[in-house]
Amino acid sequence: MTTANPTPPPKAMFDLSGKLALVTGASRGIGESIARTLAAYGAQVIVSSRRIDGCERVASEIRAAGGKAEAFACHIGEMAQIDAVYAHVEKTHGRLDILVNNAAANPYFGPIADTDLGAFQKTVDVNIRGYFFMSTQGYKLMKRGGGGSIVNTASVNGVIPGPFQGIYSITKAAVISLTQACAKEWAPDGVRVNALLPGITDTKFASALVNNPQMMKLMGGKVPMARVAHPDEMAGAVLYLVSPAASYTTGVCLNVDGGYLTA
Structure with missing residues (x-):
């Protein structure tokens, strides 16, 4: 068994200069914060989501702040669009260093037995099939x-x-299982795979929870830090996972949840 190169000096541990990152679901919320953070640490970021206008807004603001970013619309629930974004990446850049699968679907909120086929299929197509083939x-x-x-x-x-x-x-x-399975199989090829496990976060995606006083009372009482997270509080965890600082980290599911899972 060989030993990897020594850990880089502290200032270089989070340096992403020269890296190309693709972030899905990056037009708002957690994905937007992740895209901005990776760009701030030197990565060239492809800002991707279903709507090109939201992607263009984030990408242009990253560029205005001195970062490198481009926008590319991709609905990961559509296989043809997954193929299209990778064709673009390969043709334009010829490589990919970082992938953040952040886009997600949650169209149904209610009793599990009342889930209809449409809501079931949409959630599975994005959250499982989309993550699988993007990965x-x-x-x-x-x-x-x-x-x-x-x-x-x-x-x-x-x-x-x-x-x-x-x-x-x-x-x-299933995403947690996907992460662990891929991490184990792809480690010999130098591809690390980890997962971020956010707790309740103040985003439009989670608005059905955040704006529901009864749900917040039910869930908030189980969070030791007694508050919801800000999207920016997720970005630092992702920065660590994709950076040289995490060069020996793979298969990890990192809880960023105010202590919810330990309560």
Whole structure:
């Protein structure tokens, strides 16, 4: 067994200069914060989401702040669009160093037995099939380039299913399993795969919870820090996972949840 190169000096531990990062679901919320943070630490970021206008806004603001970014619309629930974004990455850049699978779907909130086929299929198509094929195509590019880092946004609901979030919780449990399976298989090729498990975060995506006083009382009482997270509080964890500081870290599911899973 060989030993990897020594850990870089502290100032270089989070340096992403020269790295190309693709972030899905990056037009708002957690994904936007991740895209801005990776760019601030030197990465060239492809800001991706379903709507090009939101992607263009984030990318232009990153460029205005001195970073490098471009926008590319991709709905990861559509296989043709996954193929299209990777065709663009390969043709334009010829490589990929960082992939953050952050886009997600949660169209149904209610009793699990009342989940209709449409809501079931949409959630599975984005949260499982989308993450799977985004990851496998990203891995192939990274392997050819000598390695890389993938971070999947899962959820604390993948560990403890959230109330009235049955199918969403099931898919996030699958994301955790996907992360661990890929980490084990792809480590020899220099591709690290980890997961971020956010607690309840103040985003439009989570507005059904954040704006529901009864749900907040129910869930807030289980969070030791007694508050919801800000999207920026997720970005630092992702920065660590994709950076040289985490060069020996793979298969990890990092809870960023105010202590929820330990309560």
